[in-house]
Amino acid sequence: MYTLLITGVCGGAGVTSVTANLAAAMQLQGMRCLVLDLNPANVLRYSFAIRHDERAGWVRASVDGKPWQEAAYAAHNGVTVLPFGELSAAEVREYHLDASAIVERLEVMLAALRDMAYDCVLIDGPAAFQFAEVAQVSNRLWVTTPSAGAYAMLKRYGESWLGDSLDSKSHLLINRLSPHIPLEQDIAGLLKQDFAAALTPNGIHEDLAVAEAQALFATVLETAVDSQATKDFQALARFYLTVARGRTA
Numbered sequence: 001m002y003t004l005l006i007t008g009v010c011g012g013a014g015v016t017s018v019t020a021n022l023a024a025a026m027q028l029q030g031m032r033c034l035v036l037d038l039n040p041a042n043v044l045r046y047s048f049a050i051r052h053d054e055r056a057g058w059v060r061a062s063v064d065g066k067p068w069q070e071a072a073y074a075a076h077n078g079v080t081v082l083p084f085g086e087l088s089a090a091e092v093r094e095y096h097l098d099a100s101a102i103v104e105r106l107e108v109m110l111a112a113l114r115d116m117a118y119d120c121v122l123i124d125g126p127a128a129f130q131f132a133e134v135a136q137v138s139n140r141l142w143v144t145t146p147s148a149g150a151y152a153m154l155k156r157y158g159e160s161w162l163g164d165s166l167d168s169k170s171h172l173l174i175n176r177l178s179p180h181i182p183l184e185q186d187i188a189g190l191l192k193q194d195f196a197a198a199l200t201p202n203g204i205h206e207d208l209a210v211a212e213a214q215a216l217f218a219t220v221l222e223t224a225v226d227s228q229a230t231k232d233f234q235a236l237a238r239f240y241l242t243v244a245r246g247r248t249a
Helices: 015-028 044-048 058-063 089-094 099-113 148-162 182-194 208-215 228-248
Strands: 002-008 033-037 080-082 120-124 139-144 170-177
Touching: 002 015, 002 228, 015 033, 015 044, 015 120, 015 139, 015 208, 015 228, 033 044, 033 099, 044 080, 044 208, 058 099, 099 120, 139 148, 148 170, 148 182, 170 182, 208 228
Parallel strands: 002 120, 002 139, 033 080, 033 120, 139 170
Antiparallel strands: none
16 A cells, blocks of 8 residues: 655645645546545545535544544545544643644554555645654655745755655655746746755646635546646656555555
8 A cells, every 4th residue: 555645845835735636636547545634624625525514534533432434435536535523622632632643643544554445545744844754654745835935944954854865755746836927937946956856757837726626625637627737636646656556566
């Protein structure tokens, strides 16, 4: 089973939309995919038409003393979704649900998922420093926007996040790149120059179709099949299909 932890270089990188759309694209490539939300904000579910008043989730189940498997939701596009679940601030404090505790629970879940009929698990993780180490993931995908702030973060921490060789388990994806904004093109050029070994073969272009799909509680592959974003996610899925086959061979 191939596992990919997706996190942001900084907040607002678009990790949740990347996770949802990449899972949908990999499912279309014939991979049996499960997506898992590590964020207490619990918003990954919206891309899979899970009701806003649905409180179920894998952490919610754990707090309630129920099997986390009961929180799995079969989306109409074939992807299986494990939302985080709705918790109050008091419950987060009472059950000590800090980053290390959630990672500990995650490791147990990933071990169990290896015995289930999934080809890949995509994990929607928080930004930057949180959840720095998850032992059982095959690769980690860092998502960045072509912004000055994100570039500064990568210049400061990129070596420790991404490694310094082609054998690193970490990859870097440029998301929301607009070809019509010179500054973004310049920063993307710097990213390609400084982090060439870690960059995925393609990025994801800025595309209104992604936001429109989110508003429809779906993925862009369902709502705008001919959009640039759909083509980008399909290309990214083909890349990770190759990576997954190499990791699980």
